[in-house]
Amino acid sequence: MLRFAKQEFPMSEMNEIDTPAVLIDIDRVKENVSRFQSHCDQHKINVRPHIKTHKLPKFATLQLELGAVGITCQKIGEAEVMAEAGIGDILISYNILGEAKLRRLVELAKKCRLSVVADNQTVVEGLSKAFSSKSQPLDVLVECDTGAGRCGTQSVDETVELALSINNSPGLTFAGLMTYPPMGRQAEVEHWLRAAIEGLAAAGLSCTTVSCGGTPNMWNAQGVPSATEHRAGTYIYNDNSLIAQGTCTAENCALTVLATIVSRPTETRAVIDAGSKVLTSDQLGLEGFGLIPIAPEAKITGLSEEHGIIDLSACDWRPKVGDRVEIIPNHACVVSNMVDQVNLVSNGLLVSRERVAARGCVT
Amino acid sequence: MLRFAKQEFPMSEMNEIDTPAVLIDIDRVKENVSRFQSHCDQHKINVRPHIKTHKLPKFATLQLELGAVGITCQKIGEAEVMAEAGIGDILISYNILGEAKLRRLVELAKKCRLSVVADNQTVVEGLSKAFSSKSQPLDVLVECDTGAGRCGTQSVDETVELALSINNSPGLTFAGLMTYPPMGRQAEVEHWLRAAIEGLAAAGLSCTTVSCGGTPNMWNAQGVPSATEHRAGTYIYNDNSLIAQGTCTAENCALTVLATIVSRPTETRAVIDAGSKVLTSDQLGLEGFGLIPIAPEAKITGLSEEHGIIDLSACDWRPKVGDRVEIIPNHACVVSNMVDQVNLVSNGLLVSRERVAARGCVT
Numbered sequence: 001m002l003r004f005a006k007q008e009f010p011m012s013e014m015n016e017i018d019t020p021a022v023l024i025d026i027d028r029v030k031e032n033v034s035r036f037q038s039h040c041d042q043h044k045i046n047v048r049p050h051i052k053t054h055k056l057p058k059f060a061t062l063q064l065e066l067g068a069v070g071i072t073c074q075k076i077g078e079a080e081v082m083a084e085a086g087i088g089d090i091l092i093s094y095n096i097l098g099e100a101k102l103r104r105l106v107e108l109a110k111k112c113r114l115s116v117v118a119d120n121q122t123v124v125e126g127l128s129k130a131f132s133s134k135s136q137p138l139d140v141l142v143e144c145d146t147g148a149g150r151c152g153t154q155s156v157d158e159t160v161e162l163a164l165s166i167n168n169s170p171g172l173t174f175a176g177l178m179t180y181p182p183m184g185r186q187a188e189v190e191h192w193l194r195a196a197i198e199g200l201a202a203a204g205l206s207c208t209t210v211s212c213g214g215t216p217n218m219w220n221a222q223g224v225p226s227a228t229e230h231r232a233g234t235y236i237y238n239d240n241s242l243i244a245q246g247t248c249t250a251e252n253c254a255l256t257v258l259a260t261i262v263s264r265p266t267e268t269r270a271v272i273d274a275g276s277k278v279l280t281s282d283q284l285g286l287e288g289f290g291l292i293p294i295a296p297e298a299k300i301t302g303l304s305e306e307h308g309i310i311d312l313s314a315c316d317w318r319p320k321v322g323d324r325v326e327i328i329p330n331h332a333c334v335v336s337n338m339v340d341q342v343n344l345v346s347n348g349l350l351v352s353r354e355r356v357a358a359r360g361c362v363t
Numbered sequence: 364m365l366r367f368a369k370q371e372f373p374m375s376e377m378n379e380i381d382t383p384a385v386l387i388d389i390d391r392v393k394e395n396v397s398r399f400q401s402h403c404d405q406h407k408i409n410v411r412p413h414i415k416t417h418k419l420p421k422f423a424t425l426q427l428e429l430g431a432v433g434i435t436c437q438k439i440g441e442a443e444v445m446a447e448a449g450i451g452d453i454l455i456s457y458n459i460l461g462e463a464k465l466r467r468l469v470e471l472a473k474k475c476r477l478s479v480v481a482d483n484q485t486v487v488e489g490l491s492k493a494f495s496s497k498s499q500p501l502d503v504l505v506e507c508d509t510g511a512g513r514c515g516t517q518s519v520d521e522t523v524e525l526a527l528s529i530n531n532s533p534g535l536t537f538a539g540l541m542t543y544p545p546m547g548r549q550a551e552v553e554h555w556l557r558a559a560i561e562g563l564a565a566a567g568l569s570c571t572t573v574s575c576g577g578t579p580n581m582w583n584a585q586g587v588p589s590a591t592e593h594r595a596g597t598y599i600y601n602d603n604s605l606i607a608q609g610t611c612t613a614e615n616c617a618l619t620v621l622a623t624i625v626s627r628p629t630e631t632r633a634v635i636d637a638g639s640k641v642l643t644s645d646q647l648g649l650e651g652f653g654l655i656p657i658a659p660e661a662k663i664t665g666l667s668e669e670h671g672i673i674d675l676s677a678c679d680w681r682p683k684v685g686d687r688v689e690i691i692p693n694h695a696c697v698v699s700n701m702v703d704q705v706n707l708v709s710n711g712l713l714v715s716r717e718r719v720a721a722r723g724c725v726t
Contacts, residue, residue, distance in 0.1 A: 018463040018726045052668060074669040094636075094669065095625040097685055100381040119626050122684040150670055151626040151634050262458040263482050263514040271514050273457075277700055278725055281644040305415060305696060306437040306457065307513055321485040322460055333668060337640055338700075340723050360703050362641055363381045 014350055019260040019324060020274040022335060022342040026351060028254035029059065029236055030066075036218055036235050037067040043222040048072050048091060048211065050233030053333040055358035056342075057085030059236060070113070072213070072231045076104045077361025083111040085357070091211070092116045093143070093178055093231065095123045095151065101363065102130040105138075115139035115209075117178045119151050124165050124172070131171030139175035140166045141209060146192040147182035156199040163205050176209035176228075183216040183245075186223030193226040216245050239332035240291045241284040250293050255335060256326040257290070258343075259308065261319045268313040274327065276303040278338050282331040290327040292317075300327070377713055382623040382687060383637040385698060385705040389714060391617035392422065392599055393429075399581055399598050400430040406585040411435050411454060411574065413596030416696040418721035419705075420448030422599060433476070435576070435594045439467045440724025446474040448720070454574070455479045456541055456594065458486045458506070458514065464726065465493040468501075478502035478572075480541045482514050487528050487535065494534030502538035503529045504572060509555040510545035519562040526568050539572035539591075546579040546608075549586030556589040579608050602695035603654045604647040613656050618698060619689040620653070621706075622671065624682045631676040637690065639666040641701050645694035653690040655680075663690070 017023075033049075040047045049063045050072040060071050060082055070089030073079040079090045090112050096105055108114055109131070118124045118140050131138045142162050145152025153159040159177070166174040177196060181189040189212065197207055212224045213231030215238075221230040237255035238248040259274035279289050281303060289300040289308065295317035302309040308327075312318065319325060329335045336342065337359050344351045380386075396412075403410045412426045413435040423434050423445055433452025436442040442453045453475050459468055471477055472494070481487045481503050494501045505525050508515025516522040522540070529537040540559060544552040552575065560570055575587045576594030578601075584593040600618035601611040622637035642652050644666060652663040652671065658680035665672040671690075675681065682688065692698045699705065700722050707714045 016463075018461065020725050095684075097623055097625055097636075098381065100379075119628065120684050123625075145628055149632070150628075150667065150672060152628055154628055260460055262460055262486075265482065265508055265513075265515055265517055269512070273460075276643075276645065276697060280639075281646070281697075282639065283644070304513065305700075309513060321458075321483050334639060334644075337668075338723070339725060360701070362383050362702060 014345070014348060017258060017343050017350060019258050020278045021258045022278070022339050023256050023258050023326065023345050024237070024342050025254045026344050026346050028252060030062070032236050032238060032252060032254060033063055033066050036232060039219065040221060040230060041067065045221050045227060046229035048229045048231045049236065050074070050213065050231050051078060051082060051358065053233040053236055053336060055336050055356045056354055057082060057087065057357055058354060060085070060087050063236070069229065072233075075361045075363065076101055076108060077363055078358040079108055079114075080104065081358040081361065083108055087112060089113045090115075091178075093180070095119060095143070097123060097126055102126055106130050106134065109134070109136065109138060115141060115175055117141045117143040118162065118166065119143040119153055121162065121165060124162065124169055128169035128171050134171055137171050137173045140172050141176045141178040141211065142166070142174070144177050144179045144192065144196060146179045146189040147185055148180050150180060152179060156195050159196045160199045160203050160205070163200055164203060167205060174205055176207035176211065178211040179213070181212055181214060181217070181224070183214055186217060186220055190224045190226055193224065197226055215242060216247050219247065234332055237332040240328045240330045241286060243291065243328070244286055250291065250328060253328045255332045256328055257335065258324060258326055261321055261323045261325065264319070264321055268311060270310040270312055270319055272308040272310060272325065273306065274308050275306045277305045278335065279303060279308065279327065279329050280331065280334045280338060282334050284330050286330050290329045292325060292327055294325065377708065377711060380621060380706050380713060382621050383641045384621045385641070385702050386619045386621050386689065386708050387600070387705050388617045389707050389709050391615060393425070395599050395601060395615060395617060396426055396429050399595060402582065403584060403593060404430065408584050408590060409592035411592045411594045412599065413437070413576065413594050414441060414445060414721065416596040416599055416699060418699050418719045419717055420445060420450065420720055421717060423450050424448070426599070432592065435596075438724045438726065439464055439471060440726055441721040442471055442477075443467065444721040444724065446471055450475060452476045453478075454541075454594075456506070456543070456574075458482060460486055460489055465489055469493050469497065472497070472499065472501060478504060478538055480504045480506040481525065481529065482506040482516055484525065484528060487525065487532055491532035491534050497534055500534055500536045503535050504539045504541040504574065505529070505537070507540050507542045507555065507559060509542045509552040510548055511543050513543055515542060519558050522559045523562045523566050523568070526563055527566060530568060537568055539570035539574065541574040542576070544575055544577060544580070544587070546577055549580060549583055553587045553589055556587065560589055578605060579610055582610065597695055600695040603691045603693045604649060606654065606691070607649055613654065613691060616691045618695045619691055620698065621687060621689055624684055624686045624688065627682070627684055631674060633673040633675055633682055635671040635673060635688065636669065637671050638669045640668045641698065642666060642671065642690065642692050643694065643697045643701060645697050647693050649693050653692045655688060655690055657688065
């Protein structure tokens with residue numbers, strides 16, 4: 001954690017940060033990472049953080065230093081950035097398809113301990129073709145749809161069939177199960193995974209890893225006892241959606257958007273210079289587009305790309321043009337992807353600016 | 364338009380483009396730009412395109428070559444990129460505040476014919492302080508809220524008062540009015556602007572420019588006869604929201620997202636590798652997250668960052684894993700901001716890759 005020692009950086013005043021800007025409170029980052037690591041240590045669950053939330057090699061390294069067994073990426077581009085920065089164990093929790101991506105995957109596997117997932121035979125065939133001539137087989141987990149309705153095998157039979165196919169494919173090793181679970185339905189997820197594990201055992205296959213995930217349900221990660229590891233992403237920063245779900249409080253939120261009041265057209269309307277190009281349109285079931293901690297009753301009612309409209313009618317806060325305000329976004333992960341750099345802060349002071357190295361890795 | 368002549372570029376097959384990817388059909392771009400330019404020429408309205416949609420100097424240049432009088436930017440960073448590329452006339456339609464931005468504005472004014480807007484006295488004072496010692500005064504338009512409920516003066520009196528303040532401020536010249544109007548309410552907008560112009564005339568001020576805007580109402584730009592220019596952005600690409608509003612058809616849409624089917628978990632569910640990190644969560648009042656022209660009844664029902672969920676139950680389309688599909692996004696402008704590069708295509712062939720030079724300019 002010495003990498004964040006304040007003496008390493010020139011201390012600067014916050015008002016040198018032009019707006020809109022993304023601020024990351026590094027003390028809260030460390031608290032958030034440590035707290036979840038302790039929770040998982042207590043329940044003997046490995047932590048494999050999803051780096052989509054921060055996209056920063058520095059924070060991935062911190063997560064490993066604090067006890068994570070490896071990281072999760074969704075895209076090869078993200079994994080390339082992380083491997084380049086020295087991260088040694090990466091799961092790409094995504095069906096990898098197509099010659100361009102498979103070529104990159106082969107190169108990536110030379111740089112780190114790599115594992116991927118598959119939920120269909122086409123993906124398995126592509127992976128096998130790419131890795132069959134390699135000395136080191138590729139670990140492949142079967143992605144299971146335990147109720148979230150995204151990707152994943154739909155039944156035990158399908159899971160066993162795909163696992164056997166992986167196991168019989170040159171260049172591949174069946175390494176276990178992976179699921180992105182429905183939130184708050186741990187018993188259901190456990191039931192699904194337990195049945196799959198038993199089915200696999202009956203077919204002679206064991207699961208080295210059973211990977212579950214999600215931040216909203218992280219404090220009950222132990223509610224899926226079959227899981228050997230938990231992939232959480234947002235937990236490092238937290239956000240307004242997690243406050244709403246009771247997973248954290250505003251005081252646990254490490255990422256905020258610093259904005260300036262650029263217009264006060266009416267008594268109850270303020271306009272900020274943070275629109276969807278920073279806060280994004282993600283609402284995650286919430287009303288409005290973020291929380292203003294100093295005036296929680298103020299409502300960010302609308303965003304255009306460069307403007308945020310705040311309705312002040314339910315609060316006493318009456319900011320002036322030029323005032324600055326911090327906003328906790330609804331969804332922290334997507335905000336990281338909107339900016340080329342973030343500002344690391346501590347105790348209200350700018351510690352450093354950090355390039356979001358894995359931003360915009362769409363492939 | 365020779366810059367798009369196909370012989371200048373190596374012709375490549377589309378299947379060399381890895382997904383997800385943003386495709387721009389340059390023939391449709393030229394048609395869209397020409398068609399609106401002709402419409403405005405016919406009605407003697409100047410065109411000042413908003414470059415937020417494409418963020419490409421090459422397309423800004425095309426718009427000028429086809430008759431635009433200048434361009435509109437929302438951010439200084441965007442304007443810097445465009446001025447650097449040789450664009451000579453730029454309106455920044457935004458309240459500029461703060462020393463950092465004002466310093467950049469002064470530098471920018473040396474490189475192009477620059478104008479900005481203000482809707483409050485604090486902005487006017489900052490601009491005047493920055494430009495009072497300069498030989499060339501800065502053109503400042505008053506931004507009026509003609510009903511859209513974003514920024515802008517609220518009354519004729521307020522408009523006249525601010526215009527007089529600009530006119531009396533060292534370093535500034537009052538240059539007219541600017542509004543981002545409510546869509547489809549041209550008569551109301553005209554009434555508002557007409558009253559303001561008369562109020563200004565009574566105070567001894569004339570408006571060189573009256574700038575109106577918006578793509579949804581562009582075919583009735585002449586419905587605001589007081590306007591001397593129209594700022595449209597999305598018209599260069601068009602999108603699903605504009606199809607829904609009847610402004611264009613799917614055949615006019617120049618920007619599409621090329622995605623790959625990565626999973627087919629059930630008979631009626633397909634998952635693509637384009638999620639909110641490319642398509643964005645912008646819905647603009649629509650259901651779903653984009654239109655699939657080859658299967659318009661297929662519904663993109665949900666996005667996570669890297670996955671799009673397609674419900675096939677209302678259509679016959681049954682794509683295989685590995686198939687590719689083009690999607691017309693709900694909102695084209697925000698998609699441009701999500702990717703570092705776009706693929707310019709013509710007649711189904713890749714013409715060139717273009718860096719989105721003004722992407723991510725948040726300040």
